[in-house]
Every structure is written in structure tokens, then in C-alpha cells.
Amino acid sequence: MHPNHSVSNIEEIIQGCKEGQRDSQRRLYEMYARSLLAVCMRYTKNRMEAEDFLHEGFLKIFDNIGQFESKGSIEGWLRRVMVNNILESYRKNSKYSFVDDSDINLAERYDDTEEDDGIEVSMSELHALIEQLPDRYKLVFKLYVLEQFSHEDIAKSLNISVGTSKSNLARARQWLQKRIDKKKAEKERALWQI
Numbered sequence: 682m683h684p685n686h687s688v689s690n691i692e693e694i695i696q697g698c699k700e701g702q703r704d705s706q707r708r709l710y711e712m713y714a715r716s717l718l719a720v721c722m723r724y725t726k727n728r729m730e731a732e733d734f735l736h737e738g739f740l741k742i743f744d745n746i747g748q749f750e751s752k753g754s755i756e757g758w759l760r761r762v763m764v765n766n767i768l769e770s771y772r773k774n775s776k777y778s779f780v781d782d783s784d785i786n787l788a789e790r791y792d793d794t795e796e797d798d799g800i801e802v803s804m805s806e807l808h809a810l811i812e813q814l815p816d817r818y819k820l821v822f823k824l825y826v827l828e829q830f831s832h833e834d835i836a837k838s839l840n841i842s843v844g845t846s847k848s849n850l851a852r853a854r855q856w857l858q859k860r861i862d863k864k865k866a867e868k869e870r871a872l873w874q875i
Contacts, residue, residue: 691712691755692751693705694708694709694712695709695746695749695751695755698743698746699746699747701743706743709742710739713756713759714735714739716756717735717738717739717759717760717763718731718732718735720760720763720764721734721735721738721763721767723823723827724764724767724771724820724823725767734763734766734767734770735763737766737770738762738763738766738767741762741766742759742762742763745762760828761828764824764828764830765838768824768838768839771820771839772839772840806864807857807861810857810860810861810864811823811857813860814853814856814857815856817849818849818850818852818853818856819853820839821835821839821846821849821850821853822849822850822853822854822857824838825846825850832846832847832850
């Protein structure tokens, strides 16, 4: 929940949006546009494309706000509508092709319990590596890790099988682990050269 808004205030704004009141729509937009733009930026190459998704997403939000039941978090619901709008656009444009080999054993072979060698990879380095993931892995990885979609939700959203979702996530993790190991090795070599 946005810190400057009381529960009753946000409920009034949502009710106003359900009634089509422009002022309530403007206030909801002002409250959440910044955080939702950050969500859009995760799935785009530039700010202009992210802003397009943001505006399209808000149109869908205002069209569908009647479906929001005050049981859950409004912010979570808004994020879900925004991400689903982006996914719908990707599906229409067939931007991604997914590996449909359902090699679920990859997930079991992925071992994140390796010994800690004390060499760290910074969050900014990790984010940069995530952005370098092949598109078909990046989308599933972001949906699963950042948006906390289930494999079933991802499969439904992207029109792929659950096995394909799991396989693409496992491959994304493998791809990232190789690059993280490489970064750590580079840092270790640099330490020995001092």
C-alpha cells in the first residue's frame, strides 16, 4: 500500500474508479504509475515502450476494475493486470519462442547448494546478467522469480506447457549460474594479481 494513503481513502478511490469517476482514476494513476512503470521496464528494451505498456495497462485496469474484490492487495492486482497486458502483447507479436523439450531433469540437475567461496556478485551485476538472458528464458525467469507466477500461471499466460515453463526456468538458472561462476573466477583472478 502506498504510504500516503489510508485504507479508507484507497477504498474510496477504487470505488470512484468503479463508478468511472475521472478524478479517482487520475488519483489511482498518480499513486501507482511510478511503481508500475518499473514493472513495465523489466519487460522492455526502452522507457518509451514501457510507457506505452503502462498507458495500455491503465486502460485495461480502468476497464476491469469492477473485477477487483477488496479481499487482496490492490497493488498486487494492478501488477497482475499490467504484466498480463504485456504478455498478451508478446503473444500477439510472437516475440518469443520457447524451448519445448520438457527436460524437467534440468531443474533437478541445477544445484544452488554449491560451496560459498566468499566471492560475491553484486545485485547490479546480477541484474545485468538477467538482462542478457536469451529472451525465451528471460521472460519465464522474470515471471517466476520477480512476479512470483506459478508454472501453471506462466503456462496459461504464454500458451505453453507447464513442462516448457519449468524447462525454460531451469535453463535460465543454468545460463545464469555459468555467467556468475565466470564473474567470480574473473574477480578471483583479479584478487591474485594485486
